[in-house]
Amino acid sequence: MGIVQSQSIKNTIIxxxxxxxxxxxxxxLYTNFLGKLHYGIVATLLSxxxxxxxxxxxxxxxxxxxxxxxxKTEKEKEEFLTFMLVMPLAFIIPLSLGFYLFYDPISSxxxxxxxxxxxFFWLIPVVGLFMAYFEVFYAWVKIHMKSVVGNLIxxxxxxxxxxxxxxxxxxxxxxxxxxxxxxxxxxxxxxxVMKLYAISVKMPILRFVIPENLKDIVQYSLFIIISGGVxxxxxxxxxxxxxxxxxxxxxxLYAVAIFISTVIVVPSRAMTQIVAPITAKLxxxxxxxELNDLYKKSAINLQVVGGFIMMLIFLNIKEMYHLIPKDYxxxxxxxxxxGLSKFYDVLLGNxxxxxxxxxxxxxxxxxxxxxxxxxxxxxxxxxPLYGIEGSxxxxxxxxxxxxxxxxxxxxKKMNLYPFTNKTLYSLGILVVCFCLFYFWDFxxxxxxxxxxxxxxxxxxxxxxxxxxQISEEVNKVVNTILKKINISK
Numbered sequence: 001m002g003i004v005q006s007q008s009i010k011n012t013i014i015x016x017x018x019x020x021x022x023x024x025x026x027x028x029l030y031t032n033f034l035g036k037l038h039y040g041i042v043a044t045l046l047s048x049x050x051x052x053x054x055x056x057x058x059x060x061x062x063x064x065x066x067x068x069x070x071x072k073t074e075k076e077k078e079e080f081l082t083f084m085l086v087m088p089l090a091f092i093i094p095l096s097l098g099f100y101l102f103y104d105p106i107s108s109x110x111x112x113x114x115x116x117x118x119x120f121f122w123l124i125p126v127v128g129l130f131m132a133y134f135e136v137f138y139a140w141v142k143i144h145m146k147s148v149v150g151n152l153i154x155x156x157x158x159x160x161x162x163x164x165x166x167x168x169x170x171x172x173x174x175x176x177x178x179x180x181x182x183x184x185x186x187x188x189x190x191x192x193v194m195k196l197y198a199i200s201v202k203m204p205i206l207r208f209v210i211p212e213n214l215k216d217i218v219q220y221s222l223f224i225i226i227s228g229g230v231x232x233x234x235x236x237x238x239x240x241x242x243x244x245x246x247x248x249x250x251x252x253l254y255a256v257a258i259f260i261s262t263v264i265v266v267p268s269r270a271m272t273q274i275v276a277p278i279t280a281k282l283x284x285x286x287x288x289x290e291l292n293d294l295y296k297k298s299a300i301n302l303q304v305v306g307g308f309i310m311m312l313i314f315l316n317i318k319e320m321y322h323l324i325p326k327d328y329x330x331x332x333x334x335x336x337x338x339g340l341s342k343f344y345d346v347l348l349g350n351x352x353x354x355x356x357x358x359x360x361x362x363x364x365x366x367x368x369x370x371x372x373x374x375x376x377x378x379x380x381x382x383x384p385l386y387g388i389e390g391s392x393x394x395x396x397x398x399x400x401x402x403x404x405x406x407x408x409x410x411x412k413k414m415n416l417y418p419f420t421n422k423t424l425y426s427l428g429i430l431v432v433c434f435c436l437f438y439f440w441d442f443x444x445x446x447x448x449x450x451x452x453x454x455x456x457x458x459x460x461x462x463x464x465x466x467x468x469q470i471s472e473e474v475n476k477v478v479n480t481i482l483k484k485i486n487i488s489k
Contacts, residue, residue, distance in 0.1 A: 021160060237375060306347075
């Protein structure tokens with residue numbers, strides 16, 4: 001786990017830094033400078049673009065990682081890369097044409113309820129295109145084990161540009177509508193910088209040759225389109241459905257709650273950048289025991305770190321909402337429900353990386369289609385009844401069902417197990433920590449309360465995990481820190 005631990009730690013630091021900037025944007029600048037209406041518009045546009053991204057990328061971001069290890073010579077690799085760069089056009093061209101020809105009936109579904117969305121709706125496929133090719137170039141650096149700089153571009157660049165745009169709105173340098181267009185331009189800047197970095201890592205030599213395993217590549221890419229679409233829809237489709245039933249400003253409240261909850265999966269996102277290509281390599285080489293070991297270690301490491309973040313959020317959530325405008329205060333239950341769904345994702349370690357690289361991936365496709373239909377149905381039922389809380393509840397139910405299916409599938413088909421006795425010990429620590437600290441508040445200023453409670457949680461949670469040796473990797477990191485500050489065990 002040397003390279004995994006090294007790059008995962010760097011990626012985690014970068015991702016947390018990016019999320020720190022994102023937190024300032026989402027919780028303070030959007031809410032105070034842009035307002036609920038335009039914040040809701042931005043949330044809707046980005047969610048729609050995220051949903052279109054897997055289609056426009058044609059699954060290349062995963063196909064490149066999956067098949068790259070199969071090619072042995074530089075010539076074969078260059079031919080494969082060239083084909084990967086061109087293949088997304090097979091979906092981008094007809095999809096863009098269809099969106100243009102049927103723009104009015106497509107857009108009317110949302111614009112009828114929220115006419116303020118009309119001037120911006122066309123940005124959805126444009127931003128989706130930028131996101132798609134960003135993922136393609138990002139995958140190219142991942143297969144060369146250079147995920148750190150790519151992660152910096154992914155997590156930090158757009159958020160910094162957005163921060164600048166929001167301050168520009170605050171100082172009346174630009175209008176709010178201009179800021180929305182500027183955010184789309186930020187994603188264009190991201191793909192350009194990612195392309196330049198990918199070229200610096202390995203300059204591609206274009207060789208237009210159709211691969212001999214074209215059938216396998218196309219079949220796998222089609223699977224990734226749908227499975228990737230399922231994953232994205234589980235995250236973003238609720239934010240697309242909310243404006244269909246509610247005022248688009250409700251998406252602003254939902255976006256704040258979602259952002260807070262998403263911090264739980266930051267370590268998972270960071271580790272996946274380097275674990276995914278290693279998982280693919282182990283599966284190609286048939287190293288079952290090493291893969292099983294990686295599966296267990298990724299699961300328990302992410303459970304410990306993700307559980308810690310979840311506790312910090314859940315146990316401070318009431319105070320956190322005191323820091324943002326009062327008209328955004330309706331999302332606490334959304335944080336709990338989405339947070340639990342994110343934690344379940346974390347519990348499964350590199351489960352997704354295993355599934356997308358297994359020969360049985362086609363079967364999982366059926367599960368994904370069922371999940372999407374279930375999610376849409378549940379949102380149609382619960383959003384009109386309970387608003388954004390109903391949407392969060394629908395998401396929680398869907399994620400639990402979908403992740404449980406994937407977990408049993410990997411266990412039964414591949415004889416890989418993510419859980420050990422330490423999994424139960426870790427869950428026990430989380431339950432005790434929540435019961436001990438949730439109802440314990442200090443009578444001080446909000447920020448002081450958050451700092452003091454977070455310090456107590458850190459000491460309590462960290463001590464139990466360290467002494468019980470829940471995660472070897474986490475303990476090694478702690479020991480290294482203790483040695484540097486001259487504290488013995």
